[in-house]
Amino acid sequence: HCHSALGMESGTIPDSDITSSSSHDSSSVGPHMARIRTELEGGAWCPDKQIGPGIYEYIQITLSQLNYITMVETQGRFGNGQGKEYTEWYQVQYQRTDNEEWLTYRTKNNKTVLNGNINTYLAEKRLMTSPILAKRVRFVPYSTRWRTICMRVELYGCPFYGGVVAYSAPPGTRFTDVKLEDDTYDGTRSNALWFGGIGKLVDGQIGEINVSNKQLSSGWIGWNRHQIGSFIVLQFYFDVSRHFKSINIYSHSQSSSLPYQSIHITMYKLSNDLQESNDFVQWTHVPSSSSSLKKEGITIDTIMCKTTVPLASKIDLKFQLTDDNDWLFLTEITFDNSINTITTAIKNLTSLCKDACVSVISNNQTNSLQQSSSAKPTTLFGIEWIALVSCGIIVCFILLILLTFLRFYLLNRKSYCKSQQVQRSTLKELEALTENQAINTYDDVSSDIITLPSSIKTQSMGSYIYPITSTTSVGSHFLSSQNNSPKENYAVIDTYCFNQHNGSGDGRTTTSSSSDNSNTQQTSFYSDWSKLNLNNNSTFHYASSDITQEFLTDDLFPNIQGLFGTNLFHTSDNTYFNRISRQIQSNVNENKLYGLKKISESVNGEIYIGKYDDECTNNINKSVLIKIVKSTSAIACRHSFINEFNILSTLSHPNIIRLCGVQNEHMYLIQEHGDFGTLQDYYRTLTTTLATNDQSMQTMNYCFAYQLSSGLDYLYHCGIVHGDIATRNCLFYQDYTIKLSDHAMVLEKYSNEYWQYKNKKIPLRWMPSDAMVCSSLKSDVYSFGVCLWEIWNRCHLLPHSSLSNYELYLKLCQINKQSTNELKSLNLPLPPDCPKEIYDLLCECWNYEQDKRPQISDICIYFRRQIDGCIM
Numbered sequence: 039h040c041h042s043a044l045g046m047e048s049g050t051i052p053d054s055d056i057t058s059s060s061s062h063d064s065s066s067v068g069p070h071m072a073r074i075r076t077e078l079e080g081g082a083w084c085p086d087k088q089i090g091p092g093i094y095e096y097i098q099i100t101l102s103q104l105n106y107i108t109m110v111e112t113q114g115r116f117g118n119g120q121g122k123e124y125t126e127w128y129q130v131q132y133q134r135t136d137n138e139e140w141l142t143y144r145t146k147n148n149k150t151v152l153n154g155n156i157n158t159y160l161a162e163k164r165l166m167t168s169p170i171l172a173k174r175v176r177f178v179p180y181s182t183r184w185r186t187i188c189m190r191v192e193l194y195g196c197p198f199y200g201g202v203v204a205y206s207a208p209p210g211t212r213f214t215d216v217k218l219e220d221d222t223y224d225g226t227r228s229n230a231l232w233f234g235g236i237g238k239l240v241d242g243q244i245g246e247i248n249v250s251n252k253q254l255s256s257g258w259i260g261w262n263r264h265q266i267g268s269f270i271v272l273q274f275y276f277d278v279s280r281h282f283k284s285i286n287i288y289s290h291s292q293s294s295s296l297p298y299q300s301i302h303i304t305m306y307k308l309s310n311d312l313q314e315s316n317d318f319v320q321w322t323h324v325p326s327s328s329s330s331l332k333k334e335g336i337t338i339d340t341i342m343c344k345t346t347v348p349l350a351s352k353i354d355l356k357f358q359l360t361d362d363n364d365w366l367f368l369t370e371i372t373f374d375n376s377i378n379t380i381t382t383a384i385k386n387l388t389s390l391c392k393d394a395c396v397s398v399i400s401n402n403q404t405n406s407l408q409q410s411s412s413a414k415p416t417t418l419f420g421i422e423w424i425a426l427v428s429c430g431i432i433v434c435f436i437l438l439i440l441l442t443f444l445r446f447y448l449l450n451r452k453s454y455c456k457s458q459q460v461q462r463s464t465l466k467e468l469e470a471l472t473e474n475q476a477i478n479t480y481d482d483v484s485s486d487i488i489t490l491p492s493s494i495k496t497q498s499m500g501s502y503i504y505p506i507t508s509t510t511s512v513g514s515h516f517l518s519s520q521n522n523s524p525k526e527n528y529a530v531i532d533t534y535c536f537n538q539h540n541g542s543g544d545g546r547t548t549t550s551s552s553s554d555n556s557n558t559q560q561t562s563f564y565s566d567w568s569k570l571n572l573n574n575n576s577t578f579h580y581a582s583s584d585i586t587q588e589f590l591t592d593d594l595f596p597n598i599q600g601l602f603g604t605n606l607f608h609t610s611d612n613t614y615f616n617r618i619s620r621q622i623q624s625n626v627n628e629n630k631l632y633g634l635k636k637i638s639e640s641v642n643g644e645i646y647i648g649k650y651d652d653e654c655t656n657n658i659n660k661s662v663l664i665k666i667v668k669s670t671s672a673i674a675c676r677h678s679f680i681n682e683f684n685i686l687s688t689l690s691h692p693n694i695i696r697l698c699g700v701q702n703e704h705m706y707l708i709q710e711h712g713d714f715g716t717l718q719d720y721y722r723t724l725t726t727t728l729a730t731n732d733q734s735m736q737t738m739n740y741c742f743a744y745q746l747s748s749g750l751d752y753l754y755h756c757g758i759v760h761g762d763i764a765t766r767n768c769l770f771y772q773d774y775t776i777k778l779s780d781h782a783m784v785l786e787k788y789s790n791e792y793w794q795y796k797n798k799k800i801p802l803r804w805m806p807s808d809a810m811v812c813s814s815l816k817s818d819v820y821s822f823g824v825c826l827w828e829i830w831n832r833c834h835l836l837p838h839s840s841l842s843n844y845e846l847y848l849k850l851c852q853i854n855k856q857s858t859n860e861l862k863s864l865n866l867p868l869p870p871d872c873p874k875e876i877y878d879l880l881c882e883c884w885n886y887e888q889d890k891r892p893q894i895s896d897i898c899i900y901f902r903r904q905i906d907g908c909i910m
Contacts, residue, residue: 082115114158115188132172168222206233218260245369693749763821823883
């Protein structure tokens with residue numbers, strides 16, 4: 039159970055506790071950039087020098103207390119696809135106390151160099167064969183040839199809550215072909231005695247025995263009676279004084295009896311001033327059948343400690359070997375003990391308030407000499423506690439003052455754009471508008487992004503530019519495990535149905551290049567929005583454009599269009615959530631927006647595309663989508679705008695478009711957009727000479743399917759229903775990344791792919807029959823299957839192209855009403871060169887019964903394995 043991340047990725051370990059020997063550029067690749075699976079500034083820590091023979095560079099992590107380190111993890115510098123640096127090997131060094139020498143970790147095979155990474159993006163974990171106890175840890179890159187390296191790291195383990203901090207023992211000896219030394223011991227090693235460290239005897243791992251030939255594994259330590267003598271002494275040192283109940287000895291004997299005839303135990307007691315004295319307690323333990331338990335060749339001998347021993351911080355065990363056993367084999371020694379809480383607290387607090395206590399004691403002793411002999415003397419214990427209580431009151435008062443100042447600082451702090459390791463809420467103004475709701479966390483969301491080499495050339499295809507697909511090298515470069523998005527907290531919501539099928543407004547859109555130049559009075563962002571009465575029945579929308587004031591009461595097809603005419607991403611619950619937001623730039627400088635072109639307009643909002651100079655990420659000339667709420671819109675529309683911001687600001691996934699900024703005063707959002715069109719545009723511009731059964735083509739299809747399923751899996755765990763999964767809603771980027779968007783519905787070029795039904799645009803050809811009455815997470819799985827069908831058809835065919843929209847509508851209605859097996863499916867035909875197992879998966883996605891459709895997380899894992907298989 040001791041394998042928890044200690045805080046590099048999460049930010050629990052602060053920047054001040056991460057240092058290094060040097061940095062190539064401390065502002066971009068300094069030690070605080072070495073947080074695994076995060077892309078901060080340059081993307082990793084890079085030392086100033088190249089690594090080669092004789093070069094010593096390190097990154098050091100200082101922990102707040104002693105910890106058991108059971109595993110380490112490293113990653114190279116991905117740098118959003120620009121990085122090329124990683125370390126192939128490294129060493130781990132650690133330190134337990136401030137003045138102790140740095141120790142180098144050794145495996146049970148006595149190796150000090152650990153395998154590192156094979157590329158810039160895959161994180162590699164290394165299990166410590168023997169846990170180390172440390173407060174400071176260094177990662178030291180190692181290389182036999184000169185190379186530039188960069189690292190991101192993480193530590194795994196658990197806090198050390200006390201116990202053995204060191205033991206001493208004579209070195210072990212060789213038994214047959216097995217060298218029974220304590221090879222994981224990290225203390226000082228001399229010919230006669232090893233001391234000042236810990237090793238196999240307290241690592242919590244029991245050695246194994248081959249019962250058939252009585253061969254011991256490397257988890258054992260052995261001492262030979264003829265080389266060491268008949269007495270073997272082990273000394274154990276503890277962090278603080280403790281009460282001991284029992285001691286368990288795990289041993290092995292070549293005969294039927296124990297290898298030792300007695301153990302002489304010495305426990306060192308503590309004096310009244312809590313210092314170790316020469317006074318001690320001794321007794322001899324003789325093993326018997328009642329105290330010993332033998333199982334699979336291992337004998338567990340339990341020693342019950344003397345009840346007269348109050349406290350001890352050091353224990354000596356002196357083993358006397360029997361005449362018929364030449365060897366003493368030990369694998370583990372455990373101590374059943376408890377800390378003396380009260381005495382330890384007095385000791386620690388007395389040390390903190392030593393000066394105050396000494397002053398009070400001195401004054402009282404002086405006064406007592408002047409008092410009569412009949413006066414009762416004041417005890418030292420009472421004086422100490424008076425001083426301690428006084429110190430405690432003073433400390434609490436100081437903390438109260440600091441917390442008060444901190445609260446005023448946070449309340450008056452202005453919103454500003456600043457990169458941080460741990461991503462926090464963006465706009466305090468918007469948080470004040472939301473009510474108190476429960477926040478849930480989903481800690482296992484991680485995503486992988488598939489990339490191709492940046493060296494791929496580009497060619498012009500009409501109004502878009504696409505990379506040229508290589509038929510020979512595409513597979514070897516597809517897999518790129520991103521995992522660089524910090525883990526977010528977000529609401530987990532259940533299946534949502536439009537009970538009333540409430541409309542979101544006028545879904546009709548018009549394409550226009552002109553802009554609205556009417557001068558309208560600027561409405562204050564804070565004064566108007568603060569008047570909103572946000573009720574708990576407001577639907578939580580993601581990437582929606584808006585909810586209008588029109589409410590449709592149709593029996594079929596809930597309206598999925600929002601204020602701007604885009605599809606309305608919605609959650610499966612009517613509760614309004616307040617989730618932890620990413621750091622979003624507020625009050626965007628309008629001078630950084632240029633080249634705007636209106637692509638859509640609805641009753642309450644407008645959508646533009648343009649360019650934006652993002653000062654936060656230093657991304658110049660970035661393509662963006664701007665959604666603007668008209669100043670004449672009603673309060674309800676502004677409410678929807680707030681809803682959209684609250685969801686967009688929390689979502690962070692490499693395969694979903696992100697929110698870049700918000701303008702508070704004029705009420706518009708800036709979303710990420712692409713320069714290369716959609717996935718549908720890309721497939722339709724591919725040359726016909728590239729066969730669909732080409733291995734690189736299949737790998738590319740797997741790549742896109744994996745990215746799409748990864749993004750949907752993220753939305754699934756957020757409880758968010760997309761409602762319009764199709765290749766037209768997948769933005770295509772130059773590095774073969776795709777990102778799920780929401781605005782295909784407003785583009786005139788895709789109008790023939792929607793059905794106009796009572797002023798609503800319906801993606802009928804991508805919908806299951808159950809989505810006619812209720813949009814759910816499972817209906818997105820159905821649409822995902824149709825989207826894959828598009829991909830394997832290279833987007834050259836419209837789903838159900840032989841049927842008109844109305845004919846398809848009648849068939850869906852018939853499926854809902856009938857119960858025969860012939861009507862329970864409306865499967866699309868097998869695409870050319872589509873593998874049989876892929877088509878079987880599509881048919882499962884199109885299952886009539888929602889519960890029988892596969893989980894999107896399982897689909898994501900499946901396509902990841904397909905990509906791995908293609909590369910291998």
